[in-house]
Amino acid sequence: MLVFIIRRLTQSAIVVAVMSVLVFAGIFAIGDPIDVLISPEADEAERAAAIARLGLDRPMHEQFLAFAQEAAKGDLGRSFVHGVPALDIVLQRFPATLELALAAMLIAVLLGIPLGVWAGLRPDGIAGRTIMTGSILGFSLPTFWVGMLLIMIFAVTLGWLPAGGRGATREILGVPFSFLTADGLAHLVLPAINLALFKISLVIRLARAGTREVALQDYVKFARAKGLSARRVVGVHILKNIMIPVVTVLGLELGSVIAFSVVTETVFAWPGMGKLLIDSILQLDRPVVVAYLMVTVLLFVVINLVVDLLYSLLDPRIRLGGSRS
Amino acid sequence: MNQDQPMKGQQIEAGAPLLRVEGLRTEFETRAGAVRAVDGVDLEIRRGEILGLVGESGSGKSVTGLSLLGLVDPPGRVGGRILFEGEDLARAGERRLRHIRGARIAMIFQDPMMTLNPVLSVETQMVEAVLAHARVTREEARRRSRDALARVGIPSPEERLRAYPHQFSGGMRQRVAIAIALLHAPALIIADEPTTALDVTIQAQILFEVQKLCRETGTALLWITHDLAVVSTLADRIAVMYAGRIVETGSVAEVIDTPRHPYTRGLINSVPSRNRRGQPLAQIPGMTPSLLDLPRGCAFRPRCPRAQEDCQEEPGLFGAGHRWRCFHPEPVPAMGPATEVRA
Structure with a gap:
């Protein structure tokens, strides 16, 4: 187990190093921040001074080495626009995105697994077919359009739920969360459903395919032959087996939900990292974009590691690092 | 609560068979028409008797075994009469069948690699089988499971109880399946080719073990097999x-x-x-x-x-x-x- 974790951490460090090079190279491709940052009336001397101050006069590899040195110490530079450390800006926005992503995943699991199992047990029934047709819609409707539709129906026409923002928040350990207040929860519902829609469909499909396969196995028949109730056969014998692929995929998806909640955050004006990224790209605020991408890479790496560990908990046949058998 | 059921069974006229199957018919609806996998089968098993049901692959012998316990998957349909201890199982509801499965009629399947759930410990799978039919505490259920493992010749049962199926060999897994089948001292065990997937020496051990345990407990056995040599020594x-x-x-x-x-x-x-x-x-x-x-x-x-x-x-x-x-x-x-x- 320990050997496995050490090996994975080494691999992760390499991934992070390679990604930092790619990110740094990529950031040069999206434009020169000088044009945005300095007023057009500034003269040549002011311009040269600003460029020197930001370190933009040095060649790219020197800039990268300076960046890497500071990054290793945990300093990802200062925002060109706000003048404060970029990492702080990103981390400040992180709880909002994390909250939204976790809420969406929770909805996806709570709705997707029961619906998928149901559709898997009765693949030819009316309910099963309706669920599958619904999941096709979930896959194919574009997120921004569904988001606007949700706002139109529930915020504008019915007036039940707010259209945007985080609402009132309450702090745990100095970090603000929306779901702890009634107002915040009301603000969270629509964006979470919007972000969850695609994942629900994904979970339904995974759970249905798994159920159809597992339900035919001899061990399910043997469980029934033991006189177990249908609830126990489905809820323990089938569910535990289909959870293996579901957890794997959901774990990987959690990373992508956090990283790419950009669209939903923009539609619902949710003050998370996604919205920050869009704003920073528009202002060519290089350090913030780099900090955002580095945080995202780290997230992916950590989540993958956690999924691998979870996997071994769910499936006793996988014992990491060779335990006795 | 199932404790009084054997008594009820024994009150039926002496000499009446434990199980009498009359005109059993199992059909599957397919695109090419209805397939009759079992067509008018009559069987009789007396208490403590071993009946060998022999046939080639596709002869309908496995479907017969599944039909008796109502375990045929849809779109299969079962017709005819299945008189077990005076009750027609073909007309019994799912609820009633659930009380009979595992308690009065147990089943052992062909491939021991497939009959135990790979992600649940042996303990979980045995304790749940005990609790499905007996109102006892979890510790008592665990004790019964451990004793059952010991009875089928599994060494250090206390330790093996905590193991997962993949940590057992094929023969040991089949012993676990047999131990589960014997948990409630059923009147009848339906064994669907239980030794086919095992190698010959293990096969002989399992055969001996099953025969001995059935004789000891007076359990009747429906032994489904394609192997005439095996059945002629056993049945x-x-x-x-x-x-x-x-x-x-x-x-x-x-x-x-x-x-x-x-x-x-x-x-x-x-x-x-x-x-x-x-x-x-x-x-x-x-x-x-x-x-x-x-x-x-x-x-x-x-x-x-x-x-x-x-x-x-x-x-x-x-x-x-x-x-x-x-x-x-x-x-x-x-x-x-x-x-x-x-x-």
Whole structure:
């Protein structure tokens, strides 16, 4: 187990190093921040001074080495626009995105697994077919359009739920969360459903395919032959087996939900990292974009590691690092 | 709460069979029409008796076993009468069947690699089986599970209880399945080819073990197999199945020593034997017919060396006690057993 974790951490460090090079190279491709940052009336001397101050006069590899040195110490530079450390800006926005992503995943699991199992047990029934047709819609409707539709129906026409923002928040350990207040929860519902829609469909499909396969196995028949109730056969014998692929995929998806909640955050004006990224790209605020991408890479790496560990908990046949058998 | 059920069973007239199956029919709806996997099967098992149900792959013997417990998956439909301890299981609801499964009739499946759930510990799978039928504490259920493992010859049961199925060998897994089947001292165990997937030495051990345990507890056994040699050492009576029907039934001595149906004769001749070493093995020509396209009359007719014109009619059952479904049965040999199949 320990050997496995050490090996994975080494691999992760390499991934992070390679990604930092790619990110740094990529950031040069999206434009020169000088044009945005300095007023057009500034003269040549002011311009040269600003460029020197930001370190933009040095060649790219020197800039990268300076960046890497500071990054290793945990300093990802200062925002060109706000003048404060970029990492702080990103981390400040992180709880909002994390909250939204976790809420969406929770909805996806709570709705997707029961619906998928149901559709898997009765693949030819009316309910099963309706669920599958619904999941096709979930896959194919574009997120921004569904988001606007949700706002139109529930915020504008019915007036039940707010259209945007985080609402009132309450702090745990100095970090603000929306779901702890009634107002915040009301603000969270629509964006979470919007972000969850695609994942629900994904979970339904995974759970249905798994159920159809597992339900035919001899061990399910043997469980029934033991006189177990249908609830126990489905809820323990089938569910535990289909959870293996579901957890794997959901774990990987959690990373992508956090990283790419950009669209939903923009539609619902949710003050998370996604919205920050869009704003920073528009202002060519290089350090913030780099900090955002580095945080995202780290997230992916950590989540993958956690999924691998979870996997071994769910499936006793996988014992990491060779335990006795 | 199931404790009073054996008593109820025993109050039924003495001598009545434990299980009487009459006209069992199991059909599957397919695109190509209804397939009748089991077609009018009659069986009788007395208390403590071992009945061997023999047939080739696709003869309907496994479906027969599943039908008895209502475990046929949709779109399968089961008809006929399944009288078990005076109750017709074919008409029992799912709730009632659940109380019988595992408690009064247990089942053991063919492939021990597949019958235990890979992600649940042996303890979980045994304790849940105890708790499904007995109102006892978890510790008591655990104690019963451990004792059951010890009874089927699993060393250090306390430790093995915590293990997962993949940590057991095939033979050990089948012992666990047998231990689960024996948990509630059922009146009948349906064993669907339980030794086929095991190697020969383990097979012999399991056979011995099952036979011993059934004799000890007075449990009747329906042993479903394609292996005539195995069943002839184990069973009291044999029923031979072909294309969804019983074609011959009788005591082991009757069926093995004086087979009357040509199919049974063919099966016996295709068992390797030390008496006929060096000679080519006899085989039955042709293949099991498709259930979608059965020949008219006797289903064995196209493969039968003794078939004549009148075999296009459906033969009934002939004989008493030892019975066969054939117009032109094999002659009874004048002297002694014709073949040695006991391996």
